[in-house]
Amino acid sequence: MDYKISKTEFGQKPHFDLPTPLFYQELGEDGLVKLFNDFYDLLVDSDISNFFPQDEEELAKVKSHNVKFFIEACGGPKYYTQAVGHFDMIKAHEPFSITEKARTEWLGCMQQVLANVDISQDAKKSFWNYLETFSKHTVNVDTGLKLPEDIVKV
Template identity: 50%
Template sequence: MYDVTPVEKGAPVHFKMPDPAFYEALGYEGMKDLMYRFYDEIYESSIANFFPQDEEEFEKVKERNARFFIQLCGGPNVHIESEGKDLNEYMIRLHDEFSIYEKSRYEWLGCMETVLRETDIPQELKENFWKYLEAFSKLTVNSFTDGSHFYAAYTQAVQDN
């Protein structure tokens, strides 16, 4: 099992971008396959309601988010060319319109854990990618069980070298 640490409301989130070796190990089509399998897991999960239920619209989400992760992991600039937005800011702002609790974050990470376990690349590359996702996903949590809300400011994201 991959480690998951809790969100601390208002605390800065430190993260490192994924090692480009992750993309190199999978290649463009492998990354696309990984992300499509991930979103297929999402579609069957308890957080499916965050995504369009129309199959054609959901396919567009899969395509757009696959481009995001391909570029994020060191692939070609396919996301910025189609969306024209900074990768990390896009990831945070995309979630502002939803009330995302820690439980939803755990479900999202669980879907990714499932597909990573099924992916045939070295474990250290999967763990490196996981560390990025685990840390950065904290920035999407904006609602808390105490009834409070906190919308992560982009400045909370601290990219370490």
């Protein structure tokens, strides 16, 4: 599958569609928990590890909290809404300086874990398309970073 990453136009908040229920149906709740445990294990060793707790106990809390959000976003039970209520993506990420480079690193870690999940390409594509667009809402620092395809070669 092609995990394309498009550039964020700083300040724009593009529309995104939630993943189709197929992703949740094929992966199941236990599969989503494993996916996000593996994902966060990659993140704490990535170039953006400074955004995530390095303490195992604290990281476990982050994993548990965030997987509730993604279970619900993927069509599963409303664990996140029951525990937290409404989620404001912009406010949740304000304390962090999130650049396009950080977003790309975050998505790169997700690419790695998705590649190892044994579900249909349609389910993966639906989830990837959601994350790729949804993640643009977290970028709150404009560094003027150019993606490789934006660089004109002479």
